[in-house]
Amino acid sequence: MRILMVTNSYAPYVGGIEKSIQSFAQYFRAKGHSVLVIAPKSDKPVEDEQDVMRVSAINNFNDTNFPVTIPLPGEIRSRIKDFKPDIVHSHFPFIIGSTALRIAAAREIPLVFTYHTMYERYIHYINADSERVKRFVRSVTKGYSNLCDKIIAPSRAVKNMLLNRGVKTPIVVIPSGIEVQQFKTGRGQELRESCGLPRDSFLIGHIGRFAPEKNLDFLLSSVIKVLKANSNSRFLAVGDGPQKSELEKKVREEGVSDRVVFTGMLSGQKLYDAYDAIDVFAFSSKTETQGMVLAEAMASGTPVVALNAPGVDDILEDGKNGLMVQNENADSFAGVISEFKELPDTEKNDMRKNAEKTAEKFSIDACSDAVLQQYTELCSNRKDALTEKHQDSWQNSMELIKAEWEIFRNYVSAAGMMFYSRRSKGQFKE
The missing domain is CATH 3.40.50.2000 (Glycogen Phosphorylase B;)
Structure with a gap:
């Protein structure tokens, strides 16, 4: 053909x-x-x-x-x-x-x-x-x-x-x-070391374009609440876009610069390493038609915390491969991230396995x-x-x-x- x-x-x-x-x-x-x-x-x-x-x-x-x-x-x-x-x-x-x-x-x-x-x-x-x-x-x-x-x-x-x-x-x-197998090759600990992130820290991550339609100001406000409530938490922001300087400024003003890392755009092996490095993928966009970054995160075995929005519920099953946030409220979003953090290791491992199974549907x-x-x-x-x-x-x-x-x-x-x-x-x- x-x-x-x-x-x-x-x-x-x-x-x-x-x-x-x-x-x-x-x-x-x-x-x-x-x-x-x-x-x-x-x-x-x-x-x-x-x-x-x-x-x-x-x-x-x-x-x-x-x-x-x-x-x-x-x-x-x-x-x-x-x-x-x-x-x-x-x-x-x-x-x-x-x-x-x-x-x-x-x-x-x-x-x-x-x-x-x-x-x-x-x-x-x-x-x-x-x-x-x-x-x-x-x-x-x-x-x-x-x-x-x-x-x-x-x-x-x-x-x-x-x-x-x-x-x-x-x-x-x-x-x-997505190329599912490629996302299984991540070397998360190497990326943590290169970014100065503690091996045992609870790492929240987001990967994507930094633009207004991605609702990142809300996401960052939610994440900052988690960082301030828990000294062992960190945030990894991967990407670039018109909002990057604005987001970096907000991090400085909130006094959490020492626990947030902006890597810029990553591709290839470094991107796979980033997905593997994070403990939970945070996502708050309301304009996605499908949110393929969620499938990429899950292919890496990383559960997702996301705002309930169009395109998200095709991938995210609440309580199975991640957690869904029902209300666009920073306290609620931060609370769900903290809820995931406190889950027993057995439940987190089950979510990781289920995330990988979900990703296969998107190969x-x-x-x-x-x-x-x-x-x-x-x-x-x-x-x-x-x-x-x-x-x-x-x-x-x-x-x-x-x-x-x-x-x-x-x-x-x-x-x-x-x-x-x-x-x-x-x-x-x-």
């Missing part, structure tokens, strides 16, 4: 979506399939890549790490013609997502879309954080989803959200997947096989349907025109909803 993946975010940026796409592509190639990834050009050095086509993009858009891809038809057309994809998998619904739709329509092949992110929760990065813009984004993503042949939702929460918004395209739940092998099954079924169904058609350039042109019209109509509809909502609230006068 010849698989075309289209994404707005890719290496060298390191995040859940990027790692997921790379892992799936590697697995598909190992199974004998051909994969071409269309991704934005980067202004940073990129390692030698296998079958990745870089297209025009505005990097560091609005002083963020995120690019805005602006694919030019001419730079894509000849490569697609040579590659001859059997299926297109889109990982982003805007701009380059429309390119994926055009390619699928022109070649009359299936289009799959993975709904990775609650996009409306990230609009503060474009200085447009308003309910009107959120409605516009929700409308565009709903319309885009309904133009695809299959939607992959990374969690039950995302599937239910899409159904409630009126998405009619068939939806299947498949997590992004890249299992998730990739599930995606391949969807590809195979879609291609088979599309092939049967096309045998009834006479394919020629006229037919392909009509399909492309139809796709362009649907893209245009989707954006007009979304803009209309935003305009109507403003009128209905009296923000426009005749």
Whole structure:
């Protein structure tokens, strides 16, 4: 099978979506399939890549790490013609997502879309954080989803959200997947020693992007309460992002700098070491579609304490592989971390074993096989349907025109909803 993946975010940026796409592509190639990834050009050095086509993009858009891809038809057309994809998998619904739709329509092949992110929760990065813009984004993503042949939702929460918004395209739940075995190779004591963390300390950890949508100010407030209540507790914060200096300042002001370590971004073996070093993984984000860092922590045998939020309950089973915090209250969160700390060793060991079992469900092998099954079924169904058609350039042109019209109509509809909502609230006068 010849698989075309289209994404707005890719290496060298390191995040859940990027790692997921790379892992799936590697697995598909190992199974004998051909994969071409269309991704934005980067202004940073990129390692030698296998079958990745870089297209025009505005990097560091609005002083963020995120690019805005602006694919030019001419730079894509000849490569697609040579590659001859059997299926297109889109990982982003805007701009380059429309390119994926055009390619699928022109070649009359299936289009799959993975709904990775609650996009409306990230609009503060474009200085447009308003309910009107959120409605516009929700409308565009709903319309885009309904133009695809299959939607992959990374969690039950995302599937239910899409159904409630009126998405009619068939939806299947498949997590992004992780390399489970790699997370079993951690050398936690080595990392503790390198960071000056006592071997016998109770180490709370968090790994991820330091950004407002991750609810880290709340998390840090909760952790600081634990640190102040127990002198043997420490906190390991792994990652980087726009909130890092703010979080470091808070640690200094609260007088716990000597018991908090910020490592910066870690990858490869050092990342596995970090997961293995911590006793409990603390997580308070409310914007995750699946929270793959929870699966990574569990693959390392590390139980989780997390705020009850969408995407979390697909992984965390309260009392089995970690503990769930029901209320967004710093005292409550700190209390649950302390509750875990005081558990008997037998209960902690049971949680560690259960965490490892949970992680197996999120292995890249299992998730990739599930995606391949969807590809195979879609291609088979599309092939049967096309045998009834006479394919020629006229037919392909009509399909492309139809796709362009649907893209245009989707954006007009979304803009209309935003305009109507403003009128209905009296923000426009005749």
